[in-house]
Amino acid sequence: MTTLxxxxxxxxxxxxxxxxxxxxxxxxxxxxxxxxxxxxxxPLLTPYAPDATDVYAIxxxxxxxxxxxxxxxxxxxxxxxxxxxxxxxxxPALVTVTATVLGTSLALLAVWHGGWVERILVRLLDILFAFxxxxxAILAVVAFGTGLTAPAIALAVAYTPYxxxxxxxxxxxxxxLPYIESxxxxxxxxxxxxxxxxxxxxxxxxxxxxxxxxxYALLDLAxxxxxxLGVQPPTxxxxxxxxxxxxxxxxxHGQQSLAAGAAIVLTVVTVNVLGERLAARSERSR
Numbered sequence: 001m002t003t004l005x006x007x008x009x010x011x012x013x014x015x016x017x018x019x020x021x022x023x024x025x026x027x028x029x030x031x032x033x034x035x036x037x038x039x040x041x042x043p044l045l046t047p048y049a050p051d052a053t054d055v056y057a058i059x060x061x062x063x064x065x066x067x068x069x070x071x072x073x074x075x076x077x078x079x080x081x082x083x084x085x086x087x088x089x090x091x092p093a094l095v096t097v098t099a100t101v102l103g104t105s106l107a108l109l110a111v112w113h114g115g116w117v118e119r120i121l122v123r124l125l126d127i128l129f130a131f132x133x134x135x136x137a138i139l140a141v142v143a144f145g146t147g148l149t150a151p152a153i154a155l156a157v158a159y160t161p162y163x164x165x166x167x168x169x170x171x172x173x174x175x176x177l178p179y180i181e182s183x184x185x186x187x188x189x190x191x192x193x194x195x196x197x198x199x200x201x202x203x204x205x206x207x208x209x210x211x212x213x214x215x216y217a218l219l220d221l222a223x224x225x226x227x228x229l230g231v232q233p234p235t236x237x238x239x240x241x242x243x244x245x246x247x248x249x250x251x252x253h254g255q256q257s258l259a260a261g262a263a264i265v266l267t268v269v270t271v272n273v274l275g276e277r278l279a280a281r282s283e284r285s286r
Contacts, residue, residue, distance in 0.1 A: 022281065028274035035267060039085035046079035050236045059253040069255035072248050077241075077256050081263060084236035089267070091148050092217035098156035099217075100210045103163025104202075108194055110164075111171040122168075125161035133158035133220055141229040148231055151224045159213050166209045167202060174198050204282035211275030215268040222264055238264050 038045065047067075054074035061069045068077040106125070110118040133155055140154035141147075199206075222239030224230035231237040233244065238260040245256030 022277055025274060025277045025281070028270050028277070031266075031270045032274065035085065035089065035270075038082060039089050042082040042086055046076075046082050048076040048079040050080045050083035051075065051234050052079075059248060059251075061253075061255060068259045069253075071245060071256045072253070077259050080236040080241060080256075081238075081259050084238050084241060084260070085263070087148065087231055087235065088218065088222070088238040088263070091152050091221045092214050094152050095155045095159060095217040095221070096210050096214040098153075099159035099213055100163050100206060102156070102160045103165075104167050104199075104206055106160070107164040107167035108171055108198070110168060111175050112194065121164075125164050128158065128161045131158060133216070134223060137220060137224050138229060141224070146229050146232055148221070151221060151230055155217055155220055159217065163206070163209050163213060167206060170202055170205045171198065174201060204278055208275050208278035208282055211271050211278060215271040215275070218264065218268055218271075 052075060054070065056074070057066065057070045058074045059070060059072055060066055063069070066076050066078065068081065070076055071080070106121055110121040136158040137151040137154040140150040144150040221230060222237075222242070225237050225239030226243040228243065231240050233240065241260035242257045242264070245254065245258075245260070248254065249257045
């Protein structure tokens, strides 16, 4: 996982200057909203129960009855794709929120306290950088068992230093700006200064890194399920669907793997493009 190339620069003391809406941000954000709505409304939109089997419709291609075909057990791929969107999107969201909160908190703590506190936190984050996220998740599964919880917690810890490094670099430039000194002269507490002013100025940078983190988390959780260590059958989840459909793919029935793989690619590309555009906008506003 790579971090975003933010550069420290003069920060505004208020909201970033208004500019024309970026059409790429609008489109990608709209796609993200649509994906979330499809996941939330999946129980109402699925034409069949996700686990319902039909021995007379095994490995069928797309038809009017089954828009994306069926799998080797006769289950409707479209229904499973929509139902699987909930876990496939919820897991990365939990990872991203946890990593963002932890990383931002540690970075701001290091910047504001400085000295030995900053040195210890930076060294701790450097140690966490040495552990690949997938390896960390696999170790968590070995220790606590398969499922979504253990890999999600492990990935949140693994991604925390990536968020912290970005926030630390940007917050360090904020720390010595005149408006911070003005807040101190006015008697504002550290918490009030950070929550009311600093986080407001860093929100685009934090949001951009969180968006990028979400895409990587989705890929990692899908990979964990693909190798059989994440969500277990018969639960629908995109990574697991890709894995379940590999044998059918070799036999010329690739509808399940292709549909789930396309959903993963669409989501990851969308959130990555959105994150990159937010990062560019953050740099322009500073």
